[in-house]
Amino acid sequence: MKKTRTIDLTSGPIFQTLAELALPIMASSLLGTAYNITDMAWIGLLGSKTVAGVGVGGMYVWLSQGLVALPRMGGQVNTAQACGRKDYDEARSYAASALQITILFGVIFAAVCLLFLDPLIGFFNLTDPEAYEAAKVYMLITCGLIIFSFLNLTLTGLFTAQGDSRSPLMANFLGLVGNMILDPLLILGVGPFPRLETVGAAVATVTAQILVFAVLAFRIFTSRLEPNVLRGVRLFSRHSGKFYKNIFRIGFPTSIQSMIYCMISMVLTRMVSAFGAAAIATQRVGGQIESVSWNTADGFAAALNAFTAQNYGARKYDRIRHGYRISFGILAVWGLIITAAFVFLPKPIAGLFFHDAESLxxxxxxxxxxxxxxxxxxxxxxxxxxxxxxxxxKLCSIISILLTGARIPLALVLSHTEMGLSGIWWALSLTSIVKGIVFTLTFRHTSHTRLK
Known part of the structure; x- marks a missing residue:
């Protein structure tokens, strides 16, 4: 059987190398966006109260992504740097250690959510019984079986670290197809299927995640890519403490950043709840619509992360700088396209999800x-x-936490002016603009001081 080598990120034309790695990841991210939007489109037919409840339950799913960011980022960066050094035994140990941490975190998070379900939902002060029940049911199923989502995220990072972004694309595509089929069947009750509404949405989501995991696991053992560090991982072995330590060193700041970011959003959601269920539903659905932009950017960021890590391990600093410049141009154009769509076509976009005048x-x-x-x-x-x-x-986390945290006082001030609810939206927008500028300046400074 003919074997195919993974993409070598440390040699060859930079644009082509980035494109080969990034395009499948971006396509996979767009599938994730379609996955979320599909859920919201079907749930939207159940009314704004159900959307608000699912949105609140979904906040804890989002919070969980911060926890799994530790093994995902720590595993991806360390595995990619080891691959860049051609030390594949070390790469396998990092991959195995990351997966072990992922499983542990998944079990702990699920247990906490199930034990403290009512207090966690109660934080948002949902006064409508229908919205509260939707939040409870959705969170019970999706957080209770969060282990599959955790494994999918870490495995995606590890596949990317070794230069294979096609396997996650294949898995996410099949997961999306499964979710698109199950959503109408289980939410609305089509043919012999009962009308499960919120339960159906949660079951469809978890089933799709199980399918994605099954495909990724299958690809580990059937992929012809070489080297395939995942095939040789010793998942049930104890590895040297340095592997766990380095994963925590790299992944902990990203994890804390992500969880604090989510907590800040929870506080803002509580502020939004004062304006009614329609406002909460808008924030939830609006975030899913916006994910067309940030999911794609995050997908490209994952590719650039692996590209940077491998070349840093290989000490090819000029490639890192050149790769960043190319990526900057691509993402700037993409962002402008999304800006034009949101600013000039907001009503047609919002009309896909909202069917009452107030929410629209x-x-x-x-x-x-x-x-x-x-x-x-x-x-x-x-x-x-x-x-x-x-x-x-660590540097990224400090900058992100400080500037994202500024949203709370800014939203408090602006929402108590005549802007009202719009003041909260402006707090989100203005801080994002500042973060984009600050991070760009930070990389330019870093490239002059660290990449010599």
Missing amino acids: SIAVNYLIIIGFSEGFMAIELMTIGALSGLGLT
């Missing part, structure tokens, strides 16, 4: 305001990917 009006206003920051947000995420590939996750 709030959503249109949200998209216009958020739209101005899309290009800056794309640059921010891409730059974080590059800096993290250099191992500077």
Whole structure:
């Protein structure tokens, strides 16, 4: 059987190398966006109260992504740097250690959510019984079986670290197809299937995640790519403490950053709840619509992260600088396209998800305001990917936490002016613009001092 080598990120034309790695990841991210939007489109047919409840339950799913960011980022960066040094035994040990941490975190997070379900939902002060019940049911299923989502995220990072971005694309595509089929069947009850509404949405989501995991696991053993560090991982062996230590060193700042970012969003959601269920629904759905931008940028950032890490391990610093410049141009154009769509076509976009006048009006206003920051947000995420590939996750976390945290006092001030709810949206947009500028300047400074 003919074997195919993984993409060598340390040699060859930079644009072509980045494109080969990034395009499947970006396509996979777009599939993730379609996955989330599909859920929201079907759930939207159940009314804004159900959307609000699912949005609140989904906040804890988002919080969990911060926890798994530790083994994912720590595993990806260390595995990629080991691959760059051609030390594949070390790469396998990092991959195995990352997966062990992922499984442990998945079990712990699920247990905490199941034990403290009511207090966790109660934080958002949902006064509507229908919204509260939707949040409870959705969180019970999705967080209770969060282990599959955790494994998918870490495996995606490890596949990318060794230069294979096609396997995650294949897995996510099949997961999306499964979710698109199951959503209408289980949410609305088509043919012999019962109408499960919120339960159906949660079951469809988890089933799709199980399918993605099954495909990724299958690809580990059937892929002809060489070297395939994942095939040789010793998952049930104890590895040297240095592997766990280095994973925590790289991944911990990113994990803390992501979880604090989510907690800040939770506080903002609580502030938004004062404006009613329609406002919460808009924030939830608006975030999913916006994921067209940030999921794609985050996908490109994952590619740039692996590219930067491998070349840093190989001490090819000029390739890192050149790769960043190419990525900057691509993401800037993408961000401007999304800005134009949100600012000039907000009503047609919002109309896909909202069918009552109040929610539609709030959503249109949200998209216009958020739209101005899309290009800056794309640059921010891409730059974080590059800096993290250099191992500077702590620096990224400090900058991100400080500037994202500024959203709370800014939202408090602006929402108590005549802007009202729009003040909260402006707090999100303005801080994203500032973060994009600050991260760009940070990379430029780093490239002059660290990449010599």
